[in-house]
Amino acid sequence: MVMEMTEEMSVAGISDRLIAAMDRTGCNACVGLDPVLEKLPLAIDRTDPVHAIREFSLGVLESVAETVACLKLQSACYERYGAAGVGVIDELLALAASHKLPVILDAKRGDIGISAAHYAAAAFERSSPASWLTVNGYLGSETLEPYLEHGGIFVLVRTSNQGSAEFQSLRLDDGRTVSDAMADMVAALAAPRRNAAGWSDVGAVVGATHPSEAEQLRNRMPSVVLLVPGIGAQGGCVADCKPLCGADGHGAILTASRSVIYAPTQHGELWTEAVATAAKSLAHETGTMAGLR
Numbered sequence: 001m002v003m004e005m006t007e008e009m010s011v012a013g014i015s016d017r018l019i020a021a022m023d024r025t026g027c028n029a030c031v032g033l034d035p036v037l038e039k040l041p042l043a044i045d046r047t048d049p050v051h052a053i054r055e056f057s058l059g060v061l062e063s064v065a066e067t068v069a070c071l072k073l074q075s076a077c078y079e080r081y082g083a084a085g086v087g088v089i090d091e092l093l094a095l096a097a098s099h100k101l102p103v104i105l106d107a108k109r110g111d112i113g114i115s116a117a118h119y120a121a122a123a124f125e126r127s128s129p130a131s132w133l134t135v136n137g138y139l140g141s142e143t144l145e146p147y148l149e150h151g152g153i154f155v156l157v158r159t160s161n162q163g164s165a166e167f168q169s170l171r172l173d174d175g176r177t178v179s180d181a182m183a184d185m186v187a188a189l190a191a192p193r194r195n196a197a198g199w200s201d202v203g204a205v206v207g208a209t210h211p212s213e214a215e216q217l218r219n220r221m222p223s224v225v226l227l228v229p230g231i232g233a234q235g236g237c238v239a240d241c242k243p244l245c246g247a248d249g250h251g252a253i254l255t256a257s258r259s260v261i262y263a264p265t266q267h268g269e270l271w272t273e274a275v276a277t278a279a280k281s282l283a284h285e286t287g288t289m290a291g292l293r
Contacts, residue, residue, distance in 0.1 A: 014131055014152035014201045015194075015225060018102050019250050021069040027287030028249065030104070031064045031279055032229070032257030033057055033092075034074040039262055041271035050084040053077070057092055060261050063272045064279040065099035070131070072227075072255055075107035093128035102131040104154065104227065104253075110136030110143065117146040124150030134205060134227070141185050144202075148193065152201040155189075157182045158217055160207025160230030169213075179213065183220040190224045199225050199250060206244070208236025208254065215243040218251070226252040231282075232259030238285045249290035256282050 022028050035053045037046055046052045061071060073092060078085035089105075096103045109119040123133045124147075132152040137144055147153045158168055158179040168179045176184070183204065190200035200223045206214045208230035218226065226244050230236035231254050244252040263278035265271055287293040 013195070015199045015203075016196075017131065018070060018152075018225065018253070019195070019197060019199060021100070021102050022250055022292060024100075025067060025069050025283060025287070026293035027067075027069055027283035028245065028253050028290050028292060029068040029279070029283045029286040030070045030072050030227070030253045030255040031060070031068050031260050031282070032072040032074065032106070032255050033060055033077075033261060034257045035060075035077050035261070041265075043271055050081045050088065053081065053085070054088045054091070056261075057088060058095065059272045060275055061092060061095055061099075061101075063276040064260070065096070065101050067276070067279045067283050068101075069283075070102040070104060070253060071096055072104040072106050072257075073130075074257075075105055090126060090128065093126065093130060097128045104132040104134065105130035106134045108134045108136055108156065109147075110139055112139055112143050116143050120146040120150050123147070132203065132227075137182060137185060141189050144189060148201065152203060154203040154205050154225075154227040155182070155186045157186060157204040157221075158206045158210055158213055160209045160234055160236065164207070164210075179217060180220060183217045186224055187221045190221065194223050197248065197250065198223055203227055203253075205229065207234075208241055209234055211237070211240035214241075218244050225250070227255065228252050229255045229257075232256035238289050241286075242289055245290040249292045252290070254282075254286045 035056050037049050040052055040056050044052050044055055078089045105123050123130050134154045137155040170178050186204045190202035193200045193202055203225040204221055206217050206226045208228045241254055260278040263274040265274040
C-alpha cells in the first residue's frame, strides 16, 4: 500500500526503509561490524591489514545480509587505515545497498555550524550513502539539523559502556538526569519527522546494559527508534528489551557485534558459516521477542 505523505511524515523516508527491513527479515537485529586485526579468523592472511579487514568485512556482510534488519559499521575501525580504510567503507556501503540492507555508520559525529555540514556530507554525500549516522547531541539541537537534511541519525542518550553513568546519570536542578534531558531534546526533534507508522528519522542510542533506565527513556521518546547496543558480549539481554520495541515491534534495533562476527567455529566449519549461524540465532531471538515473527 502506498502511503500518502503528510507534514508529519519523514521527507527522506529513512525510517520507512528501516521498518521495511524489519518486516522483510522478521527481526529487529543489527550486526555491528567492528573489525580488529588481531581478532580476525586465522584463515585470513593479515600481512596487509587493509586487505585483511576488507576480506573479513565483506565475508561478514554477505553472511548476514539476508538475515538481519541492518548493519552497523564502526567507522573508526576503518578510518585508522586512512584513505584505503575509508575505501573499504564505500565498498561495504555499495554491497549493502545491493542487498537493500540499511547501514548505520557508527561515527559519533558532533560539531557546530559548517563543520557539522561537512561531517554530514562525509556520511551521506557518497556514491552509496549510509542510511543512518550516530551523532553526539551535547552541542545542542541545532548542530544536528545538517545531518537530517540527508539521512537519519541516532543521538547518544544513554550509552552501554561501564563509565557512562559518570555524566549521563548526573541529576539536574529540575530532577532529571542528563540522559533524561537529552532524551527530551531528541523527542522534540523527532516529533515533526515521523513516518505514517509514527516512527521518526531521529533515533536515540540507549544501551541494553541499563534496562530499567532504558524503559524510562523509551517513555520519554515515544516516536523514536532506539538503537540498543550491548547485546551479547557486553552482557545485555534480549528479553529485557521487550518494553523498548513498541506495540508494533519496530521501536528498537538490537545490536550485537563480537558475539556474532567472532562466533566460534565448530569442527570443520568455515568462519563465515559460524557468523551466519550466530546472525540467524540473533535474528530469531530478537524477532520472536519483538513479535515480528
